């Protein structure tokens with residue numbers, strides 16, 4: 001590799017401290033004469049500010065080696081909206097300066113109706129008034145642009161600040177329209193980086209911690225992608241699956257929970273999990289059809305993945321096809337079992353804590369009983385979409401505990417409960433809430449061992 005492009009936040013630094021080893025790696029690459037570019041999605045700082053921060057942290061870099069979406073914002077406005085456009089800018093002072101330096105003019109907030117474009121960056125003074133102005137302007141026909149959709153900004157102490165994406169999503173939700181993304185994973189900044197290094201994509205690598213921004217974007221323009229995952233990665237489930245499977249790659253995927261097109265479901269999952277890492281998991285997926293010699297497929301598989309859909313349908317089909325005792329025996333003998341959603345519900349003793357409707361009039365609710373606790377997938381403590389006065393999940397789980405004694409494990413979207421040798425650990429990117437009969441529920445973060453028996 002003749003050149004390397006480094007992401008900054010979470011890769012070279014977190015907040016105001018260098019990532020351990022980053023300074024040494026960068027100095028080494030430089031001493032070997034390799035070209036370097038720093039490519040950040042930062043929506044609040046231009047190249048000079050980022051370069052000054054690098055210098056302050058002891059990393060040698062020139063301003064032309066740093067790229068942020070603000071560097072090309074003026075040009076993107078030229079092509080997508082027109083030169084000398086009137087722009088409503090929601091974000092920091094450097095975002096506003098980038099608009100003006102790009103030859104465009106700023107519209108004050110109360111005159112948002114005059115804006116031909118709205119640019120939304122991370123805004124530490126974001127307010128309801130700004131949300132109103134931006135979303136009304138976009139809904140009224142102004143072009144909608146953002147430096148990035150990154151939901152979080154990693155800071156020191158393993159913490160985060162809400163990212164530009166969090167604010168953009170608020171505007172997008174109110175306006176009912178999606179923005180044009182100026183920064184990663186879109187190609188222009190990667191192409192500019194290669195241009196500045198005078199290298200072809202085949203001669204350079206992108207090093208980043210975000211699969212969504214850095215890795216996807218790099219692969220799109222033909223760069224080699226290096227995923228920095230200090231704690232096993234933040235986004236994407238592929239690495240959790242691979243970590244759980246060990247050396248195994250041949251996995252039977254069960255589509256029986258789907259009341260729709262099972263083949264289409266299988267194809268969709270196979271294209272994601274079959275793709276090579278880091279985007280996929282590089283698995284060889286076998287389609288286990290509940291109504292077409294399922295036991296033969298299961299016999300060939302090294303692991304089992306039970307997909308989602310309607311939990312009642314899934315249990316009914318597993319029962320009808322005689323698969324329940326067969327799966328139970330395989331898992332007891334050591335075959336790894338992965339369940340998503342309905343597939344996780346059936347891993348418990350019963351499916352009584354599913355969110356689904358019993359659309360197939362199932363008579364019995366006993367499931368695989370691979371673990372002793374029940375699961376409530378997609379758990380949400382509060383849901384703004386619910387009508388006032390609706391029963392919450394917590395209300396329903398409390399009712400469950402009037403009649404049943406085993407714990408219920410509520411999995412927020414993105415959370416994983418990993419069970420191994422009787423130990424249950426929280427994994428993934430979201431929290432787990434545990435409900436035990438007669439006790440206050442407890443919240444648990446990824447990495448914690450859970451106080452339930454498997």
Ligand code: ASP
Nearest residue numbers: 308309341342354355356
């Ligand atoms: N319908 C869910 C699924 O995706 C299961 C559930 O919410 O209980 O499989």
